Amino acid sequence: MSDERILKFHILRYNPQVKGDVPTMKTYEVKEAPGMTIFIALNDIRENHDPSLQFDFICRAGICGSCAMIINGHPDLACRTLTSKFPDGEIKLLPLPGFELIGDLSVNTGKFMRAMSERVESWIHDTYADSVDLDRLEERMDPDIAEQIYELERCVECGCCVSACATKRMRDGFLTAVGFMRLARYALDPRDKRSDDEFYEIVGDDEGVFGCMTLLGCQDYCPKDLPHQTQIAYLRRRMALVK
Amino acid sequence: MKIVYTDSLIIGGGLAGLRIAIAAKQRGFDSIVLSLMPAKRSHSAAAQGGMQASLGASIKGEGDNEDVHFEDTVKGSDWGCDQDVARMFVNTAPKAIRQLCAWGVPWSRVRKGDREVVINGQKVTITEKDEAHGLITSRDFGGTKKWRTCFTSDGTGHTMLYAMDNKAIQLGIQVHERKEAIAIIHEDGVCHGAIVRDLITGELIAYVAKATVIATGGYGRLYEVTTNAVISEGIGNAIALETGVAPLGNMEAVQFHPTAIVPVGILTTEGCRGDGGLLLDKDGYRFMPDYEPGKKELASRDVVSRRMTEHIRKGKGVPSRYGDHLWLDITLLGRAHIEKNLREVKEICEYFLGIDPVKEYIPVRPTQHYSMGGVRTKPTGESPTMRGLFSAGEAACWDMHGFNRLGGNSVAETVVAGMIVGEYVADYCAENPLKIDTKLIEKFMDREKEKISTLLSREKGESSFALKKEMQQIMMDKVGIFRNEADLSQAVEELKVLHQRSKNIALRHKIASSNPELVEAIRVPKMIRLAQCVAYGAMLRKESRGAHAREDYPERNDRDWLKRTLTFWKDENADLPEVQYEELDVMKMEMPPGSRGYGVDNTIHHPDTEKRVAQLEDIKKANPSADRFEMQRLLNPIEIPDKFRGKNERIGKGFK
Ligand SMILES: Cc1cc2nc3c(=O)[nH]c(=O)nc-3n(C[C@H](O)[C@H](O)[C@H](O)COP(=O)(O)OP(=O)(O)OC[C@H]3O[C@@H](n4cnc5c(N)ncnc54)[C@H](O)[C@@H]3O)c2cc1C
Ligand code: SF4
Numbered sequence: 001m002s003d004e005r006i007l008k009f010h011i012l013r014y015n016p017q018v019k020g021d022v023p024t025m026k027t028y029e030v031k032e033a034p035g036m037t038i039f040i041a042l043n044d045i046r047e048n049h050d051p052s053l054q055f056d057f058i059c060r061a062g063i064c065g066s067c068a069m070i071i072n073g074h075p076d077l078a079c080r081t082l083t084s085k086f087p088d089g090e091i092k093l094l095p096l097p098g099f100e101l102i103g104d105l106s107v108n109t110g111k112f113m114r115a116m117s118e119r120v121e122s123w124i125h126d127t128y129a130d131s132v133d134l135d136r137l138e139e140r141m142d143p144d145i146a147e148q149i150y151e152l153e154r155c156v157e158c159g160c161c162v163s164a165c166a167t168k169r170m171r172d173g174f175l176t177a178v179g180f181m182r183l184a185r186y187a188l189d190p191r192d193k194r195s196d197d198e199f200y201e202i203v204g205d206d207e208g209v210f211g212c213m214t215l216l217g218c219q220d221y222c223p224k225d226l227p228h229q230t231q232i233a234y235l236r237r238r239m240a241l242v243k
Numbered sequence: 244m245k246i247v248y249t250d251s252l253i254i255g256g257g258l259a260g261l262r263i264a265i266a267a268k269q270r271g272f273d274s275i276v277l278s279l280m281p282a283k284r285s286h287s288a289a290a291q292g293g294m295q296a297s298l299g300a301s302i303k304g305e306g307d308n309e310d311v312h313f314e315d316t317v318k319g320s321d322w323g324c325d326q327d328v329a330r331m332f333v334n335t336a337p338k339a340i341r342q343l344c345a346w347g348v349p350w351s352r353v354r355k356g357d358r359e360v361v362i363n364g365q366k367v368t369i370t371e372k373d374e375a376h377g378l379i380t381s382r383d384f385g386g387t388k389k390w391r392t393c394f395t396s397d398g399t400g401h402t403m404l405y406a407m408d409n410k411a412i413q414l415g416i417q418v419h420e421r422k423e424a425i426a427i428i429h430e431d432g433v434c435h436g437a438i439v440r441d442l443i444t445g446e447l448i449a450y451v452a453k454a455t456v457i458a459t460g461g462y463g464r465l466y467e468v469t470t471n472a473v474i475s476e477g478i479g480n481a482i483a484l485e486t487g488v489a490p491l492g493n494m495e496a497v498q499f500h501p502t503a504i505v506p507v508g509i510l511t512t513e514g515c516r517g518d519g520g521l522l523l524d525k526d527g528y529r530f531m532p533d534y535e536p537g538k539k540e541l542a543s544r545d546v547v548s549r550r551m552t553e554h555i556r557k558g559k560g561v562p563s564r565y566g567d568h569l570w571l572d573i574t575l576l577g578r579a580h581i582e583k584n585l586r587e588v589k590e591i592c593e594y595f596l597g598i599d600p601v602k603e604y605i606p607v608r609p610t611q612h613y614s615m616g617g618v619r620t621k622p623t624g625e626s627p628t629m630r631g632l633f634s635a636g637e638a639a640c641w642d643m644h645g646f647n648r649l650g651g652n653s654v655a656e657t658v659v660a661g662m663i664v665g666e667y668v669a670d671y672c673a674e675n676p677l678k679i680d681t682k683l684i685e686k687f688m689d690r691e692k693e694k695i696s697t698l699l700s701r702e703k704g705e706s707s708f709a710l711k712k713e714m715q716q717i718m719m720d721k722v723g724i725f726r727n728e729a730d731l732s733q734a735v736e737e738l739k740v741l742h743q744r745s746k747n748i749a750l751r752h753k754i755a756s757s758n759p760e761l762v763e764a765i766r767v768p769k770m771i772r773l774a775q776c777v778a779y780g781a782m783l784r785k786e787s788r789g790a791h792a793r794e795d796y797p798e799r800n801d802r803d804w805l806k807r808t809l810t811f812w813k814d815e816n817a818d819l820p821e822v823q824y825e826e827l828d829v830m831k832m833e834m835p836p837g838s839r840g841y842g843v844d845n846t847i848h849h850p851d852t853e854k855r856v857a858q859l860e861d862i863k864k865a866n867p868s869a870d871r872f873e874m875q876r877l878l879n880p881i882e883i884p885d886k887f888r889g890k891n892e893r894i895g896k897g898f899k
């Protein structure tokens with residue numbers, strides 16, 4: 001390709017570990033290559049311009065959810081974002097808001113997601129789960145139900161929905177869409193023996209599903225296209241019936 | 244000095260590590276899991292294809308059982324595996340999958356009635372039995388006699404890892420994230436924990452434990468192009484090696500997967516071919532049946548990868564600016580199937596190649612994929628030479644894969660090893676007191692501190708990024724799919740030089756807290772040592788076995804090479820690892836070496852093989868009424884924890 005572009009990356013730099021450091025935007029120039037993703041470009045910057053640049057990639061294939069950041073104003077997975085998507089070659093990168101900042105583009109989603117999992121008790125509630133006889137045939141499940149559960153379990157805990165949520169910005173304790181989706185996943189699962197009353201205890205207030213303003217930032221930016229709108233609506237209806 | 248105490252310290256939060264933590268916790272021992280990042284992001288999540296377990300519920304899995312799975316696994320390993328371990332594994336795999344079922348994995352299920360599938364390029368209708376409806380179903384994978392690979396649509400590893408991590412959260416197991424183990428604490432052949440670096444603050448912490456487990460995954464990133472995650476750098480293996488006491492096993496056994504996309508190396512799952520996808524050359528010609536008329540595209544991975552490379556060398560590759568490649572054609576599977584069972588593949592094609600695999604071919608090439616080698620262990624998971632040091636999962640050479648692992652056998656290994664080794668870890672915790680020797684801990688702590696401060700204070704020197712690139716290039720060019728003496732000995736020499744140079748790394752960014760350049764500077768010398776183990780082991784092994792294919796020694800040589808490579812790094816100042824060998828005992832094998840059934844059989848046989856075959860015949864003749872379980876015990880009795888001894892039930896078969 002003869003028309004190789006020079007891309008301009010504008011990146012928020014800030015290392016809270018270094019005393020006296022203040023957030024600043026810095027610009028780096030990278031020569032575009034065919035099929036270049038933001039993953040490739042950021043590594044290029046780290047290797048050739050500034051080895052201190054912090055960011056998180058693991059699978060670099062859109063599978064693990066590590067690399068969400070704000071790319072030209074919108075949350076998305078950086079590893080599967082091709083630079084060719086940006087016609088003017090200007091790419092502005094900010095860390096995902098709503099999470100503790102580790103440094104530059106790296107945020108602590110792990111801490112948030114663990115707390116979310118503990119809060120919604122993200123596991124099968126069945127007193128017999130640990131005493132099933134492993135030698136015997138597994139419990140049967142309707143093939144369609146299995147597929148539907150999987151559809152809701154495809155969340156990769158990337159945090160895009162959290163960063164796009166207006167309610168979360170106003171109310172720090174708000175469970176957010178990732179938590180609703182997780183709960184909906186267990187509510188659908190016949191193996192989970194929790195009653196609606198028990199689910200209500202978890203999400204039946206303003207920190208939960210009744211606080212959601214249904215502006216659907218979550219739906220718009222979920223890179224796995226999870227059905228947030230339907231699931232939030234469903235949870236609300238089901239919870240409204242409880243009390 | 245910050246010290247954290249626990250009963251069992253598990254380094255690695257993938258499927259293997261989490262399962263061991265759960266086992267120890269359920270036996271009442273405190274366990275802490277360390278991970279470079281949140282456990283749910285571990286590379287286990289990337290396994291799209293499936294997990295092998297001989298449930299035999301689907302009609303195409305009918306007649307499957309532990310024995311068939313055992314045969315496939317041993318053959319797949321090219322007789323390089325430990326058959327005792329393979330036995331434990333196949334017997335436990337059905338239990339592992341059923342347990343995960345109880346813990347929440349939404350396994351895809353059998354749907355009764357007719358269903359259209361693609362077999363050998365043809366649409367075929369198969370009919371699932373009514374009585375199997377709702378049980379866990381399975382798909383076809385390479386190198387297996389039956390359809391044995393259980394799956395969750397296109398996200399098997401993801402759902403397994405989520406269920407496992409959720410179980411760990413339920414049990415209150417702490418996962419210390421963004422922590423990297425950089426050295427093992429040990430004395431007199433006993434392990435006492437690890438020195439760990441906090442990747443955010445840079446602080447060094449001593450984790451002192453009764454039992455320490457290395458479950459850090461593979462070392463794919465020794466190669467320039469790999470399907471592995473960027474964190475699959477083998478650091479767990481390296482810190483075991485650096486003890487000088489614990490050996491690594493079969494490091495030269497490196498698997499290449501036939502179908503990673505070009506150029507970036509992201510995997511398209513074996514499920515593509517399992518479900519009926521074909522490999523085509525530049526003329527759109529399906530070439531695999533010419534090479535392997537039997538299993539065609541579904542021959543074992545190592546075989547398909549070599550055949551593809553051969554075909555490319557004949558000038559049949561599709562030229563591209565990134566070199567020649569071949570095509571993977573899944574268009575014949577149809578949109579509905581692709582969008583449901585191969586959606587991840589579709590996404591990858593769309594995002595990284597800008598193509599629609601429903602209509603277009605996918606450019607693929609064999610690419611580094613799996614590390615059969617790793618921390619050598621006994622069947623209990625413990626190092627043969629260091630007490631209290633355990634390993635499991637891809638990081639380990641527990642050795643059920645020998646020189647080639649079957650697709651779907653790896654996530655199965657992580658969970659099964661997790662269950663079995665987990666019990667032995669718990670036993671070890673029960674039998675041994677926590678030893679706290681502050682002097683010893685200090686010694687290791689000071690050593691690591693010193694290394695880091697040397698790195699930070701060196702004014703000028705080598706760049707770790709550049710060294711890593713050079714290493715990865717050497718491994719790609721000279722220690723790849725086909726190997727030969729000239730390339731390998733060059734690689735060994737060049738890596739020696741890199742090893743020397745890696746002692747002189749300097750940083751541009753001299754900060755001790757979160758600093759990606761420092762992380763790299765700590766890792767790269769370790770990675771180079773591992774690369775040396777791989778290259779040197781490959782140079783010395785003068786035969787072809789499984790994934791280790793020598794152009795100059797094309798035959799499998801059981802007479803001289805039916806043995807496992809053990810590499811030690813005893814002398815810190817040495818330039819090369821020390822290599823020893825561990826013989827495999829043919830007279831104990833339940834399945835003596837034979838032909839894998841690919842290409843021509845040019846095996847040089849072991850003198851014991853015939854003897855053992857005759858002996859097995861005699862045992863069979865002398866016990867005509869023994870059922871398959873009794874026969875197995877007669878042929879090769881194995882130790883297995885009591886919990887996992889039961890026979891497995893199957894639909895239509897009961898417990899037979
Ligand atoms: C793209 C792809 C697809 C695959 N598909 C399949 C499939 O369909 N079926 C199948 O059977 N197998 C498949 N495999 C193989 C299989 O996924 C892996 O072998 C398996 O998941 C490894 O699990 P693990 O628990 O051993 O390690 P991992 O899941 O890799 O976990 C390693 C853990 O160790 C931690 N860690 C690493 N180093 C350190 C350190 N120094 N200190 C602290 N923590 C550390 C990491 O943070 C991580 O938590 C696939 C592999 C790839 C690459
Ligand atoms: S719909 Fe609810 S959860 Fe989703 S972004 Fe809006 S407020 Fe947040």
Ligand code: SF4
Nearest residue numbers: 155156158159161222
């Ligand atoms: S629901 Fe979607 S956006 Fe939210 S964390 Fe999960 S994958 Fe990311």
Ligand code: FES
Nearest residue numbers: 058060064065079
């Ligand atoms: S690095 Fe895994 S999703 Fe981007």
